[in-house]
Amino acid sequence: MPLPPDFTLLQVVPELETGGAEQTTIDVARAVIAAGGRALVATRGGRMVARLAADGGRLAQMPVHSKNPLTMLGNAARLADLIRTEKVSLVHARSRAPAFSALWAARRTHTPFVTTYHGVYSARNRLKRWYNAVMTRGDLVIANSGYTRDHVLAEHHMDPAKIVAIPRGVDLDRFSPAWVTPDRVEALRRAWGIAPDERRTRFLLAARLTRVKGHLTVIAAAAKLKGEGRSDFVVLFAGDDQGRDDYSRELTAAIAQAGLQDTVRIVGHCDDMPAAYLVGDVALAARTTPEAFGRTAVEPQAMGRPVIASNDGALVETVVDGVTGWLVEPGDADAWARAMAVAIDLGPGKRLEMGQAGMNRVRQLYRNDLMCAATLAAYERVLEARA
Template identity: 80%
Template sequence: MALPPDFTLLQVVPELETGGAEQTTIDVARAVIAAGGRALVATRGGRMTARLESDGARLAQMPVQSKNPLVMLGNAARLTDLIRTEKVSLVHARSRAPAFAALWAARTTDTPFVATYHGVYKAQSSLKRWYNAVMTRGDLVIANSDYTRAHVLAEHRVDPDKVVSIPRGVDLDRFNPSWVTPDRVAALREAWGIAARDGRTRFLLAGRLTRIKGHLTIIAAAAQMKAQGREDFLILFAGDDQGRSDYLDELRGAIAAAGLDDQVRIVGHCDDMPAAYLLADVAILPTTVPESFGRAAVEPQAMGRPVIASNHGGTTETVVDGLTGWLVAPEQPDAWAAAMTSAIELGPGRRAEMGQTGMNRTRQLYRVDAMCAATLAAYEQVLQARGLSGSSSGIDA
């Protein structure tokens, strides 16, 4: 299959700070450019902008993160102008608020519209269900896991042929333990205050400092482990509070109250996650609500690290209990303490075997190039249905 030789993609995402949707935006933009197309991203901006532009994509900065109806209306007008000026071939929305403006602009210009369901959105009212359903009103819905696809079909009256599952991919060039130099790991160890002689088993929870990531569950589990006489572990929380200072203060208070200042550290945002996973012995993902995919469970496996994850959502597809890690009941400190203790007592050799199994499986199932190829094929499917597909001389999907 082929995309038109003059193919121009416009992706719309709230911001480019951090996260799976943001990384996938950059991955797909890079793939389109590598195939000879043009890639635009409408977004508020953020720390990942430099990476996007270094790949050759163009930023169209606008307040698409806003849920203010008047701002959204203005965004629709701005996107309409952008689509016409840049001769955009297809619009791809990656979040609900921007999707309203993007869908309006796409319909105004008769441009194909695709949306990715990146999360399992809760709907406790008909109004919220209507709001969430904006992601299903275009030509095609991309679900980032089979779990997410099942949710979309159960939640919305959508033709199953209109919903395709494309698991997120991992950049296996970036997340490759062979390519991470020792000085990168040493730099993080120094920055995080970990002595070279510190032989404790290190657990890494990577993700935004938000309640649903389950930090409080881990603090409670750590308190139980310490009460049992264990002090042979170190837990690292790596992530931004993104302005959630109250939650950050709550975490610090809980750590101090449990007497865990030497066992649990909040290390802040990390730009070098491959090195962070190598510095850790085990990755943990104790989410309190189901994640649609959970890149933080796949990236450490690509780096050869076993994972302990909550037994719900997309992680039930990416972590194989007892083989590449452990699946644990969410919000159950007893269960998490037991799983973390098991990981410690397994020892470095057995953990390495488990990590190798996870690495092999990740390289088979979650390659970023496979995700990008499937996404470009989905674009071609939409263009064909609209009678807009290119000839074989176009961009290979």
């Protein structure tokens, strides 16, 4: 059963600022439009709204990021009105707080409801488990990796037939070395203070400045390498703190205390990630808690760069140890220092071979068109079951 000709999708996501859930929202909206449907996104807003509009999607701006119960009730009423006015065919919620409003609106309007589990949510008590379980109350649950699917099944004891694993995809029209012009790479090198004759191995950790992303582990690993007399590498942290000023200051202080000002640099938010991965030689995915998918381990592989990643969560699905990168115990600075030393000593030629292996694997398993096709097939399955 293909999508009906008048299909209209409403996705609900807290913000369209940056991140994997947000990028997937944009990707799926584009796929629906390409298939002849209409795509709406209810969100607070953010820097990715322009991309949604450029693809032909429509913004429905409302405070769906809020966890205030009164605001959530208001959002539910607004979403119900939107569903009726726009004749929405299916509602897809991508976060817990908005999912409550979206679920209520979908039930009130008898509209099919789908959720995506983009993260592995902790549940230390019964109330938190109930809060998380809103993501399992739709017609179908999409998990963004096999690891996430296993977690949901173990945590919520739901019917396995109601959950499907659809790994996130990478846009290979964007993340392709062939499409990145030298001037884009050079512009980033200049912005990040990398000299034209720089010969040190460059490690890139592309992630928001938040504690779970492992920046402090990498700083400690860099300090260990420096203590061993190594000065043949540089570490770049690409990402903004999104208001986490205390953590940003903590990182700056840790870098200064270790005397790494010339070795570890916080370069801020980057809008041109394909070029950023080409500036780097090796990508780092150093998360200290299990990663539900980890786009920052897959995108650099699409760009031909090997990855050092935490040996946990879904990263063990996306990085093949010794083939497309290295898997290292999360939070173990000594282990990260050893892995970084191996990557440096491997040299450009061998790293290029690993990067090519990663590129081939991404093209087989993590293409954006595969993710979008599987998501649209999930929508078709839900509509057929409702019919």
